[in-house]
Amino acid sequence: EAQVTQNPRYLITVTGKKLTVTCSQNMNHEYMSWYRQDPGLGLRQIYYSMNVEVTDKGDVPEGYKVSRKEKRNFPLILESPSPNQTSLYFCASRGTWRGETQYFGPGTRLLVL
């Protein structure tokens, strides 16, 4: 079954404590990205990756890091989380054909105290 998985699904942490949210896809997709969802703002892209070792900033990259060492994995790293990073995070992947569907993970709800 084609899917994007994320872990953990829920996380409560404190300001400044480094955390990583993992993302993995089983569709051999080149393109992966991270979004955050906030009320009234829709989904905003944080970072994206066109392929292994190729990453770039999205619209709201501040406070986040990513890496793409393998095609299937695209972890999101918060080196020093702050309360304004409390949000719902989604990982997504798709192939590179123009009209191809983007698949989303189930989401990670993060609360930073």
Add this chain to the structure above:
Amino acid sequence: GNSVTQMEGPVTLSEEAFLTINCTYTATGYPSLFWYVQYPGEGLQLLLKATKADDKGSNKGFEATYRKETTSFHLEKGSVQVSDSAVYFCALKTEYGNKLVFGAGTILRVKS
């Protein structure tokens, strides 16, 4: 820049009512247009898409037509069900880009 504007919600309807959720966009070139649905506690799922002007996307009784002259992609359904209660996102992808640009989302609540 590229942007998507959706009607504000929440939209509250009775079962079997007609649904319209408006979506307009601003983009250069010929974007692809999408509607995604997010059920409570879940991620986003593609509902339908259209990749060129006058295309009609359809799925599960929902339809949307890509109107380039009005830069719109309104979502419609003839008879909603309680199970359609969800958040609906309109999105675009530019012709040569890879990023999806989302609207703010519209909450739909259907009462029995």
